[in-house]
Amino acid sequence: MTPLLTIIVLILVAIAIWQMTKIFELSQIKTDNSQIANDKDNKYNGYLMFGFLIFIYALTIFSFWKYSKVLLPEAASEHGEEYDSLMLVSFIIIFFVQTLTQGLLHYFAFKYRGEKGRKALFFADNDRLEFIWTIIPVIVLSGLILWGLYAWTNIMDINDEDDPITIELYAQQFSWTARYAGDDNVLGDANVRMIDIDNANILGIDMADPNAADDVIVREIHLPVGRKVNFKMRSQDVLHSAYMPHFRAQMNCVPGMITQFSFTPTITTAEMRQKPDVVDKVKGINKQRAERAAKGEDNTDPWEFDYILLCNKICGKSHYNMQMKIIVETEEEYNKWMAEQKSFGESMASVQ
Numbered sequence: 001m002t003p004l005l006t007i008i009v010l011i012l013v014a015i016a017i018w019q020m021t022k023i024f025e026l027s028q029i030k031t032d033n034s035q036i037a038n039d040k041d042n043k044y045n046g047y048l049m050f051g052f053l054i055f056i057y058a059l060t061i062f063s064f065w066k067y068s069k070v071l072l073p074e075a076a077s078e079h080g081e082e083y084d085s086l087m088l089v090s091f092i093i094i095f096f097v098q099t100l101t102q103g104l105l106h107y108f109a110f111k112y113r114g115e116k117g118r119k120a121l122f123f124a125d126n127d128r129l130e131f132i133w134t135i136i137p138v139i140v141l142s143g144l145i146l147w148g149l150y151a152w153t154n155i156m157d158i159n160d161e162d163d164p165i166t167i168e169l170y171a172q173q174f175s176w177t178a179r180y181a182g183d184d185n186v187l188g189d190a191n192v193r194m195i196d197i198d199n200a201n202i203l204g205i206d207m208a209d210p211n212a213a214d215d216v217i218v219r220e221i222h223l224p225v226g227r228k229v230n231f232k233m234r235s236q237d238v239l240h241s242a243y244m245p246h247f248r249a250q251m252n253c254v255p256g257m258i259t260q261f262s263f264t265p266t267i268t269t270a271e272m273r274q275k276p277d278v279v280d281k282v283k284g285i286n287k288q289r290a291e292r293a294a295k296g297e298d299n300t301d302p303w304e305f306d307y308i309l310l311c312n313k314i315c316g317k318s319h320y321n322m323q324m325k326i327i328v329e330t331e332e333e334y335n336k337w338m339a340e341q342k343s344f345g346e347s348m349a350s351v352q
């Protein structure tokens with residue numbers, strides 16, 4: 001109700017201002033009744049252009065100051081560093097060009113404002129100017145595109161070098177399930193047609209496949225730091241997207257096919273929780289939660305940073321809540337956790 005009232009009040013205020021300007025205009029005894037802009041009008045508009053320029057620069061600076069802290073912390077994967085550099089360089093170039101061109105645009109609009117008797121100066125054609133403003137973007141964009149293609153090929157090169165762990169990410173409306181490939185590091189065949197809920201075969205794993213028995217199905221991903229992981233994505237129903245923002249990783253999960261993404265985590269969860277910007281973010285969120293708790297609202301438990309797997313495709317009404325925790329830890333911690341997990345073969349044996 002309050003937003004609606006606010007909107008109505010804003011509309012009424014706008015109408016009032018508009019009406020008052022009209023009254024003000026009518027009350028002016030006009031010496032010049034012409035509809036054609038004179039020097040004074042042009043000068044005002046020139047100053048207004050400057051005002052607008054200051055407004056957009058101020059807005060940019062304000063946004064940097066206010067919203068930088070909502071950005072992701074440093075990349076927690078090996079390829080993430082190059083990905084972030086590419087992003088940063090692109091942003092710096094865009095920022096520089098935008099600041100310069102907007103400045104020039106508004107300055108010239110003021111400098112060459114209409115004046116009685118002044119004729120516009122123009123070039124019908126100027127080869128040197130055209131050459132300059134063609135060649136600079138060509139060089140800069142080619143550089144960015146080549147660098148981007150190089151980074152893309154590196155990131156998307158999924159192979160079995162360096163002894164990777166194989167993990168399947170299984171998406172369905174509205175949850176994630178992960179399956180480790182087990183001791184043999186080969187995932188057993190699976191197909192949605194073989195799903196057998198009554199026998200706890202929730203992922204449709206082919207029980208006849210000898211590679212399947214040692215697979216481990218979990219609801220939380222644990223990764224040893226510094227070890228490469230090859231993810232294989234499947235979807236049960238609609239398009240989902242496996243999004244692991246802290247590792248700068250995202251891949252669509254498509255029904256009927258297996259897609260892949262590979263990365264090496266470089267920072268453990270415990271180390272990430274110590275990073276100054278993460279500490280700040282956690283503090284900020286917990287402050288808001290404490291305020292909500294004081295008002296007796298829901299969702300007020302203190303929050304702790306964790307890596308997360310999210311769905312990044314609007315896949316249905318509970319899409320927003322489709323997530324799974326990822327824990328990056330030391331090799332020993334990982335081995336200890338893995339030893340506690342039941343394999344697919346063991347859990348099948350216990351149901352039958």
Ligand SMILES: [Cu+2]
Nearest residue numbers: 240311315322
């Ligand atoms: Cu989804």
